[in-house]
């Protein structure tokens with residue numbers, strides 16, 4: 001058993017409480033490699049933003065759970081070297097799908113875990129989420145649970161159909177599970193293809209797809225029933241069209257990739273939404289840069305020469321999200 005506090009990590013309780021009061025949201029960035037983690041920590045340290053670094057099942061399969069945990073421990077020390085005296089970094093399990101996986105992360109030094117029972121029948125979701133919360137709370141590890149189903153595909157989490165969270169269930173669910181935060185479904189979606197073209201309208205000026213708006217009425221109804229309770233939005237990448245264009249003009253093929261407009265996320269961040277998950281945008285930044293650099297310098301074969309610029313681009317993206325979308329800069 002390794003406790004997260006011994007690694008210099010923090011859980012999400014205090015960061016969420018401050019975020020709700022302050023009308024901003026904490027960034028939750030996924031990582032599975034060195035360059036992503038460097039970019040996240042540099043961005044958070046420079047902007048003094050609390051940050052959640054999160055590990056999905058795909059990341060655990062790709063990079064190994066133990067290695068990722070030690071990278072997170074290193075990230076705390078790295079943040080201090082960058083001049084961030086008291087780094088507020090939470091290490092979070094994204095989409096844990098069983099009690100055993102959540103337990104192994106708690107035992108290994110994660111400071112926060114998500115148990116995703118959203119595909120289960122309601123009562124089974126409650127039983128599983130409660131089992132995880134009861135265990136995690138013994139070690140002061142915070143727990144995110146989920147109600148409602150998001151559409152989209154990302155890292156082995158996939159669903160064809162979304163259904164919005166039912167506001168009438170949220171009080172009963174949060175009380176009976178004891179979860180510390182609740183991921184809800186109000187129209188965000190995993191991956192870089194969040195909406196089918198037929199769900200969108202077309203911007204007459206740019207010819208680009210305009211996605212349908214988030215269901216703010218449902219979000220407000222949930223807020224009313226659970227005042228001050230931390231709400232989480234998954235699948236909240238904006239799929240910047242400049243990255244999609246760079247990818248598509250340098251040999252890539254991402255037709256009709258579309259995300260959540262940033263002004264909608266800005267609006268959500270001011271509500272009781274206090275954790276916003278962003279993964280695809282960083283993948284796009286990395287891929288766009290690698291494609292561009294390799295096209296411009298076809299003789300390059302030193303990975304540092306294309307992953308370095310990709311890291312710089314991801315850092316730019318993370319700072320932009322922190323400062324211009326979530327408003328978490330200067331809060332740590």
Ligand SMILES: [Zn+2]
Nearest residue numbers: 095234235277
């Ligand atoms: Zn998710």
